[in-house]
Amino acid sequence: MHEEHGSWLKPIADLLPESWHGYVDLYVLNTWLVMLALVLLAWLGTRRRARVPSGLQNAWEMYVEYVRGFCVEQIGPGAERYAPLLGTLFIYILFMNLFGLVPGFITPTMSINVTAALALSVFLFVQYSGFVEQGLGYLAHFVGEPWWLFPINIPVHVIGELAKPLSLAVRLFGNMFGEETAIFRMAALGAMILPFTHIPIPVQIINVALHLVIGPIQAFIFFILSAAYIQMATHAEDGEEHETHGQSQETPEHAPEPAEQAA
Amino acid sequence: MQEIFHALGLEPGVLAVNIAGFVLLVVLLKRFAFGPVGDILADRAREVQANMADAERAREMALADKRAMEEQLSSLDQRADEIVSAAERRAEEERARILQQAADESRRIVEEGERRVASAAEEARRQLRAETASMAVEVSARALREAMDEERQAALVDAFIADIERLAGGGGGPR
Numbered sequence: 001m002h003e004e005h006g007s008w009l010k011p012i013a014d015l016l017p018e019s020w021h022g023y024v025d026l027y028v029l030n031t032w033l034v035m036l037a038l039v040l041l042a043w044l045g046t047r048r049r050a051r052v053p054s055g056l057q058n059a060w061e062m063y064v065e066y067v068r069g070f071c072v073e074q075i076g077p078g079a080e081r082y083a084p085l086l087g088t089l090f091i092y093i094l095f096m097n098l099f100g101l102v103p104g105f106i107t108p109t110m111s112i113n114v115t116a117a118l119a120l121s122v123f124l125f126v127q128y129s130g131f132v133e134q135g136l137g138y139l140a141h142f143v144g145e146p147w148w149l150f151p152i153n154i155p156v157h158v159i160g161e162l163a164k165p166l167s168l169a170v171r172l173f174g175n176m177f178g179e180e181t182a183i184f185r186m187a188a189l190g191a192m193i194l195p196f197t198h199i200p201i202p203v204q205i206i207n208v209a210l211h212l213v214i215g216p217i218q219a220f221i222f223f224i225l226s227a228a229y230i231q232m233a234t235h236a237e238d239g240e241e242h243e244t245h246g247q248s249q250e251t252p253e254h255a256p257e258p259a260e261q262a263a
Numbered sequence: 264m265q266e267i268f269h270a271l272g273l274e275p276g277v278l279a280v281n282i283a284g285f286v287l288l289v290v291l292l293k294r295f296a297f298g299p300v301g302d303i304l305a306d307r308a309r310e311v312q313a314n315m316a317d318a319e320r321a322r323e324m325a326l327a328d329k330r331a332m333e334e335q336l337s338s339l340d341q342r343a344d345e346i347v348s349a350a351e352r353r354a355e356e357e358r359a360r361i362l363q364q365a366a367d368e369s370r371r372i373v374e375e376g377e378r379r380v381a382s383a384a385e386e387a388r389r390q391l392r393a394e395t396a397s398m399a400v401e402v403s404a405r406a407l408r409e410a411m412d413e414e415r416q417a418a419l420v421d422a423f424i425a426d427i428e429r430l431a432g433g434g435g436g437p438r
Contacts, residue, residue, distance in 0.1 A: 042292055042295035065300075088289045113277040113281055116273060117279075117282045
């Protein structure tokens, strides 16, 4: 697909040694560019820490403060420690989703390898957080209630856990691949009708506008679902208690409903 | 497994590179963005808390000052009332003294006037007696000069007496 889209990085990709094939492709090169841009923006925004923030520093402060607040609200007290991971996840996906709109570049998230890598990272981190927060007790939620149904519950819960990264990866990949493909097809349509219209008509403009909306939304969904998965892994007993006792005992801090609804 | 990955378009090598890239990005953004900005926010939170504590201390001090000022103001009001009362008392005493002094002065003036009137009356009586004596001398001299008879002498005496009575009754009448 990337060969169809074309990219300024294609000549570089072609120059990569044979041993790199299978590890680095055009999408990976684009993700590296996005990473470089983000690190550069971070460095520029925080190299001179002014007492009264302005410009990039202000933007970074607003963003970090929002992510920290979101983590505490969604996951619980002390969840600021998850802010670097979740904050990086959102801004990285957002930049990647919109990167294809820059002429000469492609959207890395239209590659299943990129979205699967992100989903797998989140999955591994969620499992790690579950064990760190609850120890071996984390495994108890795989057994479920009543305990004697564990032969059924364990496979069901394991499949449920594995479905999370799968849904994350496929949702983001599907949306962005679909959007990019639609833009490409519409642009091709514009080229096809040019002999009849004699003036270029940007028929893909609606899809581009839609992409500007879908990109941030998909990034936010990935972000909010990752936070919800961490919340469920680190507060498994609370979650089960909520399910058992119904809505009345749920608190805004521990309720994963918004994320679930977004999913 | 290889076939499943291939069917899904997944390449384990690319997947691993992407995961490593993401982990590296998390580390770098934590180093350049989330860490420094978190420090800034923490510093600012500490500063705000310190400022709030200072403001609270200043507020308490201001309240204490206000209470002290109110107490001082209250004592000043009391002192002002005392001063006003003392001034009124002194003014009342002064008024009484001035009234007494005026009464004494008026009495003295009246007494002085009475004394002068009495002195003037005494002087008038003395002058009257002197004039009466000189008139008597004059009448006597006239009688002697005109050699008057009995009847004429009696008429002269009566006229003289009438003059005296007129003078005594009329005060400053014509002589």
